[in-house]
Amino acid sequence: MVTEENVKEWLDEVKDPEIPVLSLIDLGVITKIDIHESLVKVAMTPTFVGCPAIDYMKNDIVEVLQKHGVKEVEVDVNFEQSWNSNKITQKGRKALKEFGLAPPPKHVLIVDLDILEHVQCPNCNSTNTELKSPFGPTACRSIHHCFDCKETFEQFKPL
Amino acid sequence: MTNTEALKELIYKMADDQLILGHRNSEWTGFGPLLEEDIAFSSMAQDKVGQSYALYQILNDLGEGDPDTVAFMRNADQFHNSQLVELPNGEYDFSLVRHFLFDTAEAIRFQMLTNCSHEPLAQLANKIKGELRYHTMHADIWIKQLGRATEESVSKLQDSLDRLIPYAIGVFEPSPMEDQIIEDKIFEGEGKLRQQWEEAILVVKSKTPLNLPYFSLVKPV
Structure with missing residues (x-):
C-alpha cells in the first residue's frame, strides 16, 4: 500500500527543470497528495503563473511515480493554495x-x-x-x- | 448566484489585454536599449502571456474553448482588448509609458479582484498581484529616473504621456454588463478602479516635472 510519505519521498526525485538541484518538495509547489487505492492524485501550484516549466514538471511527476509502481497518476495544477517563496524548505535554500x-x-x-x-x-x-x-x-x-x-x-x- | 456571462465578459477583456500587451512587450526581445531592459520586457511579456493563459483556462472551465484556440484562432472583431495594448511599438519611451499606465491599473485591478465572488478568479488574482509588484516597481523606477534625467528624456516621456493618456483611460470602458458585474460582487467596477489609478499615477508623476492633463477632461479612446 502506497502512503503519502512514499509519494513525498519519490517526488523528492523530481527536480525543477530550470534549477536541477531543487526538488518539487523543496520548492514547496506540491500542495496536496491523495491516494485512492491504485490512483495517486497530486495537486501542485506554479511558482509564477507564466512558468513554462510547469508542463515538464507534470510529466516528470507522472514518470517518476509510475517508475515506483504507481498505476494511475493524476496531476492537477491549481491556485487554491498559492505558492510564495517562504514555502521553499531549509534544504531547498541550502541547495x-x-x-x-x-x-x-x-x-x-x-x-x-x-x-x-x-x-x-x-x-x-x-x-x-x-x-x-x-x-x-x-x-x-x-x-x-x-x-x-x-x-x-x-x-x-x-x- | 454569479452571472456567468458578465463574469466571462470581464475575464475576456482582461485576458485579451494581457495577451496582446504580452506580445507587444515581447517585440523588445533582442532589441532593448540595454540588456537589462531587454530582459525586463521579455520577462514581463512571459508573465503577461502566462497570466492570460491562466485566465483563458478559467474561461475554459466556464465552458469556453480551449485556451490556445481562444487565444490564436479568433477573428479580430472577437477580441475584447483595449486599443492601448494593441498600438504598435514605437521607441522605448512609448513602451515604457504604456507599461507604466497599463500595469499601474492592472496591479490595482487584481488587488480588487482578490475579493471576487468567483473563487478561482479570486485565487488567481491573489497570485498575480504579487507578480505585478515587480512590474510596477520596474515602471515606477524608470518613470522617476527618466522623468527627471535630461531635457530629451523628459520631453520624450511627456510626448508619449500626452499621446497615451486618452488610450489609457479607454482601458476603463465599462462592460455592457457592468451593473451585473458589480451587483454580483465579481468586481467593484471600472469607475472605482479608474479613481484609484488616477491617484497612483499622480503619486509617481509628482516625483518628476512631467505634466498630466485633468483626467476628467480627457476624452477616452
Missing part, C-alpha cells in the same frame, strides 16, 4: 545557495521590495551588493552585483 543562486529572504507575505537591494552574495556572503534588475533569465530570478567579490549573481526572487 539554491550551493548552486550559486541566492535564496529568497523570508518575508511576512507582503514583500517589501527594499529587501532586493542588499541581497547576500551566494559566492562570498557579502551584503555589499546592489540590485541590477528585478528581472532575470527566468521569471523567478533577479540579477544582482556584488561589490566585494565583483561577481554578478542571481537571486530566486521573493514573492
Whole structure:
C-alpha cells in the first residue's frame, strides 16, 4: 500500500527543470497528495503563473511515480493554495545557495521590495551588493552585483 | 448566484489585454536599449502571456474553448482588448509609458479582484498581484529616473504621456454588463478602479516635472 510519505519521498526525485538541484518538495509547489487505492492524485501550484516549466514538471511527476509502481497518476495544477517563496524548505535554500543562486529572504507575505537591494552574495556572503534588475533569465530570478567579490549573481526572487 | 456571462465578459477583456500587451512587450526581445531592459520586457511579456493563459483556462472551465484556440484562432472583431495594448511599438519611451499606465491599473485591478465572488478568479488574482509588484516597481523606477534625467528624456516621456493618456483611460470602458458585474460582487467596477489609478499615477508623476492633463477632461479612446 502506497502512503503519502512514499509519494513525498519519490517526488523528492523530481527536480525543477530550470534549477536541477531543487526538488518539487523543496520548492514547496506540491500542495496536496491523495491516494485512492491504485490512483495517486497530486495537486501542485506554479511558482509564477507564466512558468513554462510547469508542463515538464507534470510529466516528470507522472514518470517518476509510475517508475515506483504507481498505476494511475493524476496531476492537477491549481491556485487554491498559492505558492510564495517562504514555502521553499531549509534544504531547498541550502541547495539554491550551493548552486550559486541566492535564496529568497523570508518575508511576512507582503514583500517589501527594499529587501532586493542588499541581497547576500551566494559566492562570498557579502551584503555589499546592489540590485541590477528585478528581472532575470527566468521569471523567478533577479540579477544582482556584488561589490566585494565583483561577481554578478542571481537571486530566486521573493514573492 | 454569479452571472456567468458578465463574469466571462470581464475575464475576456482582461485576458485579451494581457495577451496582446504580452506580445507587444515581447517585440523588445533582442532589441532593448540595454540588456537589462531587454530582459525586463521579455520577462514581463512571459508573465503577461502566462497570466492570460491562466485566465483563458478559467474561461475554459466556464465552458469556453480551449485556451490556445481562444487565444490564436479568433477573428479580430472577437477580441475584447483595449486599443492601448494593441498600438504598435514605437521607441522605448512609448513602451515604457504604456507599461507604466497599463500595469499601474492592472496591479490595482487584481488587488480588487482578490475579493471576487468567483473563487478561482479570486485565487488567481491573489497570485498575480504579487507578480505585478515587480512590474510596477520596474515602471515606477524608470518613470522617476527618466522623468527627471535630461531635457530629451523628459520631453520624450511627456510626448508619449500626452499621446497615451486618452488610450489609457479607454482601458476603463465599462462592460455592457457592468451593473451585473458589480451587483454580483465579481468586481467593484471600472469607475472605482479608474479613481484609484488616477491617484497612483499622480503619486509617481509628482516625483518628476512631467505634466498630466485633468483626467476628467480627457476624452477616452
